[in-house]
Amino acid sequence: MMQIRQRPDPTLALVPSRPPTAAGPAEVLTTIQVSNLSIVFDTPQGQVIAVDRVTFSVNQGEFVCIVGPSGCGKSTVLNTIAGLEVPYSGEVTVDGRPMQRPRPDVGMVFQQPHLFPWKSVRSNIAHGPRMLGKSRGEARAIADGLIEMIGLGRFADAYPHTLSGGMQQRVAIARALANQPRVLLMDEPFGALDAQTRSVMQDNLLELRERIDATVVFVTHDIDEAILLADRVLIMSAGPGRILRDLGVDLPRPRSNAIMLDPAYIALKKDCLDLIRSEGRRAFEQSTAG
Amino acid sequence: MRRLNILIGALSIPLFLAAWEVVARSGIVNMVLFPPPSIVAVAVLEWIRSGQFFSDFGASLYRVVTGFTLGAIAGVALGVLTGQFPLVSSLLSPIFHVLRPIPPIAFVPIVILWFGLSEAGKLFLVFWGVFFTVWLSAHIGVQKVDRGLIRAALMLGTPRRQMLQEIVLLGALPYIVVGLRTAVSISFYTLVAAELAGAFSGIVYRIEIAQQNLQTGQVMGGLAALGLMSFVADRMFATVAERAVWWR
Structure with missing residues (x-):
């Protein structure tokens, strides 16, 4: 027996109202602005600079991935956008208002559920x-x-x-x-899942992405994941955390895991890998020299 | 094999009673000091028929239940406060940690000085024993609440009050329940001390009177009643505890 229940359309419920715009639809609105952000941690060995003068912005509706090795401060940057962490210097604003504490218009998905x-x-x-x-x-x-x-x-x-x-x-x-939320932050949300589940989840997120309007910042150490999901990839280096490159991903949407065989995808991935490898070598030489 | 186990399990207590009856009546031991179960049963029946059993049982039950309830409420409330707010913890935890290791029974003499032989003194002893156990379990429980859950709740806009009620208190609940269950048996220990120190009714009081009159049947009947009471309380609490942590 079928039961008809009134239920709001989930796709409608998820579209946050855009702020009124005076200009035409072509104008790009900045949702997240990270300016000169530094974060310093106190450790028993003294102060450690986790994030060093990071600046970037994310436009409304954009999907940005931050990629980098573990310990590069990418999660710290995300926590600052979430309002869970306070900048040592610099500023983070969402919709023009500085983030000082968590706000319900900024949602977060952690590595653990x-x-x-x-x-x-x-x-x-x-x-x-x-x-x-x-x-x-x-x-x-x-x-x-x-x-x-x-x-x-x-x-x-x-x-x-x-x-x-x-x-x-x-x-x-x-x-x-x-x-x-106007902004959805995701901190390696699929990092704890097995490879098979992860690729299913990535495709799910890509589908979801077509139905929601939130601006997304997604942190991962997996380059494939970043290119697959993002409009833009920010590549970070470790010790101290800096942004090495801001890379646009001009691959057609809707996407799925199948895109990983596309030559444009492979070229983009090669760029990223080269960059990360040379940066890794530099960091290694620096650490052995010092 | 399983059936045999069940059969032997069912025979365990009857066999024990039978052996006790035989040994007690055989003349190997002094029957006055070591009465057989049949004499104990007669003493218990007499206890019930005289109406004293119910007043004794009621008095003991009242002390345990009231002392336990007060101690549990105070323990949970203060445990949540010290667990959640570092300032309150800095103020109170050192005091509690000094007082907690003193066995509650050791307070009997001072309690008699303070409260005389009144009910308040007995409730105080039970309360004292229950309080510290429950306080510590609630305190630790609150501190062990997964930080990730708190961060997730913060990100969802959870206000302070709901954070305490819906996240911290429930996160600590499994610990609190364990503390409460331990406190059930502690409340019986302290009850014994409280009634031995001087009372006018109660199961342990009856045991003591019977001992003075060399009514060993009555003494053993009292022990059995106390054991049964404590056992039922523990079983009941175990059932409640299972439902309290409903998501497991």
Whole structure:
């Protein structure tokens, strides 16, 4: 028996309202501005510069990947955009307002799903809207729409520990999207998954990308992942963290994992690898010389 | 093989009682000091028929339940405070860590001076024993809440109050439940000390009176009643605990 239920269109629910623009549609709006950002950590061996005068901006609706070796400070940059970390010097603004603490218009997906183990899939996703003052009914409707979208309809009432790693991370993405963030930050979200699941998740994210309007900053150490997903790739170097190159990815959308065989893709990947290899050699010589 | 295990398991207690009955009546031991189960049963029946059993049971139950409840509430509340707020922890934790290792029973003499033989003194002893165990488990539980969950909740716009209620308290719940279960048996230890120190009713009080009158059947009946009470409390709590952590 079919039951007809009124449910808001999830694709509509996810489109954040754009700020009114006086100019024509051709104007490009800057959503994230990172200016001269430095981050210094206190360690027992003294102060360590984790991020050194990093400057970049991300336009509205853009998908930017930050790639770099572990320890290059890419996650730290992301945490600063999230408001979880405070700049040592420099500034980070989202929609013109400096980030000093987490804000609901900036969502985050971590490497671990960090789902609330005592909440069902539905309640996990509904958590954000409820915290922003939505009624239980509204929050539930938003959650149900997103659950459909990530294809976990059968698991709406399941608890996180009964789900696989990939499913948990899909729930975490849906949970971050439930607040309709202007910016979605993703910190190696597929890093803990096996290769097969990862490529499925990448294709899922590419599909999702066509349906949401949020600006995305995605951190990864996997160059393939970065080129596959991004409009632009920022390549970072380690010790201290700097941006080496800002690379546009002019590959047609919609994309899928199949694009990895495209000659344009391969050329782009070669560029990245050459850059990273020469930078790696430089860093190695520097460390052995010093 | 399994059936044999069940059969032997079912026979375990009857066999023990039978052996006890035989040995006690054989004349090997002094029957006055070591009465057989049949005499213990008669003493228990007499205890129940006289109506004293229910007033004794009620008095002991009241002390355990009230002392436990007060200690548990205070322990959880302060544990969450010290676990969550470093300032409160700096103020209170050193004091608690000094007081906690002193066995609660050692407070009996001072409690008699403070409260005399009143009910308040007995509740205080049970409270004292329960409080520190529950406080420590709640304190540790709150500190062990996954930082990742807190960051995720922060990113979703969770306000302070909801952070405490929906994330920190639930994250600490598994630890708190373990602390509470330990505290159940501690509340019975302290009950024994409290009633031995001087009371006018209660199961342990009855055991002590019977001992003075050399009513060994009554003494053993009292022990059995206390054991049963503690066992039932623990089982009940285990069932509650399983449901309290519902997501496991």
